[in-house]
Amino acid sequence: MENNNNHHAFIHKSYSSPKNNERDIVIALAGNPNTGKSTIFNSLTGLNQHTGNWPGKTVTNSKGYYQYYGSNFTLVDLPGTYSLLANSQDEQIARDFICFGKPAVTVVVTDGTNLERNLNLALQVLEITNNAVLCVNLLDEAERKGISILLDKLSTELGIPVVGTVARKGQGLEKLKEAIWQLATKKISTSPIKIKYSQEIEEMIKMMTPQLEHLLGEQLAVRWVALRLLEGDETIFNSIEQYHLAKQQLLEGAVALCH
Amino acid sequence: MSSEQQLPLSALTVGNKGKVMLLLAEGALRRRLLDLGVVADSVIEVIRVSPAGDPTAYLIRGSLIGLRKKEAHAIIVNPIQ
DSSP: OHHHHHHHHHHHHHSOOTTOOTTOEEEEEEEOTTSSHHHHHHHHHTTOEEEEEOTTSSSEEEEEEEEETTEEEEEEEOOOOSOSSOSSHHHHHHHHIIIIIOOSEEEEEEETTSHHHHHHHHHHHHHHOSOEEEEEEOHHHHHHTTOOOOHHHHHHHHTSOEEEOBGGGTBTHHHHHHHHHHHHTTSSOOOOOOOOOOHHHHHHHHHHHHHHHHHHOSSSOHHHHHHHHHHTOSHHHHHHHHHHHHHHHHHHHHHHHTO | OOOOOOEEGGGOOTTOEEEEEEEOOOHHHHHHHHHTTOOTTOEEEEEEEOTTSOSEEEEETTEEEEEOHHHHHTEEEEEEO
């Protein structure tokens, strides 16, 4: 439960919303631009949403709410991105939220007519978190183009739940909510595919791991951070620092309350 | 040994295709191109040039992507039929 509080505090502090409830289950919605992600967001949350900005940025942040099986869900619509490699502010925001905001589940919305490119983001998400659900949207468009997708096989290959949708027509959304709920409440677990790199890189990761574990604690994806550092991504330092600052403030706040 | 002609993508004209051999870009541009599918052996087809002459629309692994001349310069391809 302590971790839950940490990340809620991070969200409160950074992405404050008056209606956010401590007990809400936070779900991140990621995906390439033009995958129908907004349609899914709107269909799931209806009018229960508000829009603001990500802290300190001009990028729009939308948060919405829905209930399922008596649980309250907060759905955070991340900017549409092709990748999480921090090429742009959008990507940094998406990455930071998935990595440091620690949503219970990250839903990756993909375009069924262009699955190969869309899976780039999905695989990157799986390097950060195991708690992901793949949504293959635009199935009607895919069918029109003669593309049929073996959702079950895809699920086996990726090691995560895969749900097909035609968000525009409201199809598959119940199944999506079900998969999200099952993963969030730990009724199911995932064993996502892990991409292996060259021997040289894997050895470097092994060398860096003990120190990173010490620095980051058990919660953050050490392997993913190691890869970013090896790649020369400097923005990762800022993000980790912000995360620790938030954690620190929560701790100080908790201590102050006890006196 | 096949004659592997190498040209920048920017040199290809509408209707022609090339297979990616090499990416000369670095840093953020390189990552963006890789994310868009510009990896070795990808086939890129030149679809149309915008009225201003830049950017140009390319079909890359099933997606229509607009690239500026400066980006297309950095992609070395082997022209194919």
